[in-house]
């Protein structure tokens with residue numbers, strides 16, 4: 001008997017679910033016809049995707065009372081019978097097809113147990129790298145509990161097919177990471193920062209998972225020191241493996257939903273998370289999709305991401321964290 005790789009098991013799961021789960025079948029078919037348009041933003045590209053199925057997620061209340069009142073859709077008991085899974089990580093995670101896709105291939109990878117969305121346990125980011133290594137057709141992403149996670153009470157990552165979020169291709173250009181932007185590194189990898197993509201971000205690139213994990217741990221400490229709070233920093237993470245190297249983009253956030261969040265005059269129903277930080281803006285309302293322009297998007301990134309003073313503070317604190 002041959003053992004199938006995780007990638008093969010997942011591909012089989014996706015084919016099966018699009019065949020035998022009507023909800024997934026119709027939502028993936030609808031995504032094929034989704035309207036998209038490109039907006040150049042300085043050196044970066046942003047893609048707008050009009051996706052009315054995401055309205056539920058964009059409008060979802062994220063306060064504690066609302067969360068407690070609805071059944072957990074990541075717990076097996078709260079899921080439809082048709083929703084299948086592939087187990088991973090010695091049974092610690094279940095990989096499932098996301099029935100409300102943003103990507104032509106879109107997975108949810110959730111902890112088997114109902115435990116909070118948190119990277120406090122360093123194994124979580126290690127699991128993210130390991131998943132990226134096993135599922136190399138995907139970018140694995142993580143929304144912090146205060147930065148877009150729709151189930152902040154149940155630990156999960158998502159995985160979206162590569163080639164859809166423009167930032168993930170843009171940051172692979174070595175020219176984006178000149179020596180003066182590198183905070184720490186050696187022949188095997190580095191951590192660096194960049195402001196050239198219209199939002200401040202850190203990137204870790206390494207041939208070695210252990211080095212990438214070390215840099216990430218230092219960055220987390222630095223971000224906590226700068227925020228003055230010991231709980232998880234506000235952030236979105238994008239992680240993938242290409243040509244034998246690990247990539248992790250960390251976008252620190254200062255706000256989840258913008259001031260213009262809502263419906264009506266001057267309002268937009270935007271709930272930006274990792275995919276938006278990756279340059280794919282998912283828009284649930286047609287009027288919002290039609291009226292978004294590059295200057296408005298730039299203002300949104302400026303409002304949601306950190307300012308220069310915070311960036312400088314995090315970099316300073318990184319060196320303190322390194323000497324701990």
Ligand SMILES: [Zn+2]
Nearest residue numbers: 072075114154
């Ligand atoms: Zn749950």
